Amino acid sequence: QVQLVESGGGLVQPGQSLRLSCTYSGRLFNIRAWGWYRQAPGKERELVARITRDDSLTYLDSVRGRFTISKDSAKNTVYLQMNSLKPEDTAVYYCNAMEVLHSVVDYWGQGTQVTVSS
Numbered sequence: 001q002v003q004l005v006e007s008g009g010g011l012v013q014p015g016q017s018l019r020l021s022c023t024y025s026g027r028l029f030n031i032r033a034w035g036w037y038r039q040a041p042g043k044e045r046e047l048v049a050r051i052t053r054d055d056s057l058t059y060l061d062s063v064r065g066r067f068t069i070s071k072d073s074a075k076n077t078v079y080l081q082m083n084s085l086k087p088e089d090t091a092v093y094y095c096n097a098m099e100v101l102h103s104v105v106d107y108w109g110q111g112t113q114v115t116v117s118s
Helices: none
Strands: 002-007 010-012 018-026 031-039 046-052 057-059 067-072 077-082 091-100 104-108 112-116
Touching (some): 002 091, 002 104, 018 031, 018 112, 046 067, 057 067
Parallel strands (some): 010 112
Antiparallel strands (some): 018 077, 031 046, 031 091, 091 104
16 A cells, blocks of 8 residues: 655645645555546546656646646655645645556645635
8 A cells, every 4th residue: 555645735825835745654665656636526536647667747727837736755855846826726635646567556645735815
């Protein structure tokens, strides 16, 4: 099993920055990708950013250029640097790890609230 713990959420004003952290632990051998998802009230959960084991990157169009996903394997941590935050970025952000063995299994953190408001 893989355990994920997010931190770094909070309340910020538009234009400000936050960095989310996700520390993962457990059986990690078959983890192939890590991601950040978000879900706003009344909306579907959406992929914000993803980084694979070989460092391929994927971003939601609306955050590309503002958000950066990265990982530090030595610290078992994945980060989401969020700059130039907008009110529409307000959501619960979830860390994700994708395990691939015979099939795909996704693991999720508990979520951290990000609120962007003036």
